[in-house]
Amino acid sequence: MNELFFTKMHALGNDFVVLDTIRQSVTITPEFIRHIANRHRGVGCDQVLLLTPTENPAADFGYRIFNADGNEVYQCGNGARCMGLFIQSENLSEKKIIYLATRHHVMRVACLPLNQIEVDIAIPNFNPASLPFITTEKAAPYHLQLSKHHIIFDVVNVGNPHCIIRVENEVADDIIDIGKQLNEHPVFPQGVNVGFVYVQSRDAIKLNVYERGVGLTEACGSGACAAVAIGRYAGYLNETVTVHQAGGLLRVTWPSDDAMIQLQGSATIVFRGVW
Numbered sequence: 001m002n003e004l005f006f007t008k009m010h011a012l013g014n015d016f017v018v019l020d021t022i023r024q025s026v027t028i029t030p031e032f033i034r035h036i037a038n039r040h041r042g043v044g045c046d047q048v049l050l051l052t053p054t055e056n057p058a059a060d061f062g063y064r065i066f067n068a069d070g071n072e073v074y075q076c077g078n079g080a081r082c083m084g085l086f087i088q089s090e091n092l093s094e095k096k097i098i099y100l101a102t103r104h105h106v107m108r109v110a111c112l113p114l115n116q117i118e119v120d121i122a123i124p125n126f127n128p129a130s131l132p133f134i135t136t137e138k139a140a141p142y143h144l145q146l147s148k149h150h151i152i153f154d155v156v157n158v159g160n161p162h163c164i165i166r167v168e169n170e171v172a173d174d175i176i177d178i179g180k181q182l183n184e185h186p187v188f189p190q191g192v193n194v195g196f197v198y199v200q201s202r203d204a205i206k207l208n209v210y211e212r213g214v215g216l217t218e219a220c221g222s223g224a225c226a227a228v229a230i231g232r233y234a235g236y237l238n239e240t241v242t243v244h245q246a247g248g249l250l251r252v253t254w255p256s257d258d259a260m261i262q263l264q265g266s267a268t269i270v271f272r273g274v275w
Contacts, residue, residue, distance in 0.1 A: 006036075007086060008043060008270040011078035013218030013247030015270070017045045018086050021052050022061075030070030036275065037068035043275060046214045049079045051086065059101035060093060067213030074104045075159030077221025077263045081117035084109035085267040104159060108260075117267050120260040121222060122159040124229035131161035134187045146181045149174065154230045158261060161192045161212070162226035170206050172196040179210025195223045197230075202237055206244045218247035225261045228252040 004026065007018040017036055019026055028050070036042045045068065052062035063083055065076045080100060087093050088111050100107045108120040128135050128142075133155045135142055140154045153165045163182055165172075179194040191212040198206040207227050209220035224243040231237030232254050240253045250265040 004275045005272070006043060006275055007272045008045070009082040009086065009268060010270060011081050011219060011221065011247075011267045012245060012250065012265060014047075014078040014220060015045045016047050016049050016079055016082050017043050018049045018051065018082060020086075020090070021050050022092075026050070028066070033066045033070040034068065037066075043273070046211070046217050047073075047076055047079055049076070049083055051083060051092075054101045056101040056106060059099040059106050060095065061087065061098070061100055063100035063102050063107070065102070067211070069213040071213050072103075073160055073213070074102050075122065075222050077119055077121050077225060078219060078265075078267075079221075080107050080109055080119045080121075081221065081263070081265060081267040084111050084117045084119070085115060085269065089269060102159070112264075115266050115268065116264060118262060118264040119221070121225045121263050122157075123258065123260055124226070124233070124254070125157040126155070126229075126233060127157075128155055130157040131155055131192060132189060133161070133163075133192070134189065144182075144185070144187065146178065146185075149178060151178065154234070155192075156226050156229050156233075158222050158225045158229060160222055161188070161190065162195055162223060163188070163192045164195045164197055164227055164230045166197050166199065168198075170198050172198070172208060175208055175210055176216055179216070183210075183212055193220065193223055193226070195220070195227050197227045199231070199236060200244075203240070204242045204244065205231065205237070208246070219245040219250070221250065221263050221265070224250045224252050225254075225263055229254055229261055
C-alpha cells in the first residue's frame with residue numbers, strides 16, 4: 001500500500017482520523033476503515049473522516065464519515081468541527097465560513113477564534129420514520145421493554161438517528177448495556193445513537209452518548225443537538241443550552257422550529273502522520 005498521510009484530531013475527546021482525498025488517492029472499504037480505526041493495530045479513532053471534492057454547487061468540499069465498525073454514516077457534529085479546523089490549518093481555503101456537503105445535506109461551518117468552530121447541524125425531524133423507528137404508539141414519549149429495563153424515550157433525526165432517555169441521576173446506570181440492546185433491537189433497524197440526559201437547569205444538561213457503531217464516547221456533537229432539540233420541543237430547555245459531557249462543554253442553540261440547530265465547541269489537532 002502506498003504511504004497514506006493522515007491527521008489525528010479530536011473534539012472534546014471524540015477522536016478522528018482525517019484523510020484528505022483531494023490531494024491523495026485513497027481506496028475506501030469497510031475493512032480499511034476497521035483497520036485504521038483499530039486502537040491496537042491501527043491509528044485508532046471513533047470515526048474516520050474524509051475530505052473529498054464535491055460537485056454540489058452550494059458546497060466548498062465534500063465530507064464523509066465512517067464509524068469505527070466500517071459503516072458509513074451521514075452526520076457527525078464533532079467531526080464537522082474538526083474538518084473545519086483541518087481545512088483552515090492546511091490552508092485549503094481562506095474562507096472563515098465553509099460549506100461541507102454530506103450525502104444528505106450541506107453543513108455551514110464557521111471558524112472562530114481560539115479553535116472554536118460553529119456548525120449548522122440540521123433542522124430536527126421528530127418523525128419516527130425519519131430514523132427509522134418502528135412504533136405503533138401515536139406520539140412521544142415512547143416506551144420499550146428491554147431485558148432488564150423499561151425505558152421511556154424520545155426520538156429525533158438531526159442528520160443521523162437519536163434516541164434520548166431522560167435520567168434522574170448524573171451517573172446513569174447500565175448505559176452500555178441499554179445502548180447495545182437498543183442498537184440491536186428490531187424497532188431500530190438501522191441502529192440508533194442513544195443519549196442519556198440529566199437536566200441540571202433550563203440552560204444546562206449533562207449528557208452521555210452510546211454511539212451507533214462505536215460505543216460510549218467522551219462527546220457526541222449531534223447527540224448534544226438531539227438532546228437539546230428534544231428538551232426544547234418538550235418545553236424544559238431554553239434556546240441556548242450548555243451541554244456537559246465527559247470530554248468537555250458544547251454550546252447548542254436552536255432558535256425556532258424551522259431553524260437549523262447550531263453547535264459550537266473546540267477542535268484540536270493531535271498529530272499528523274504517515275500510515
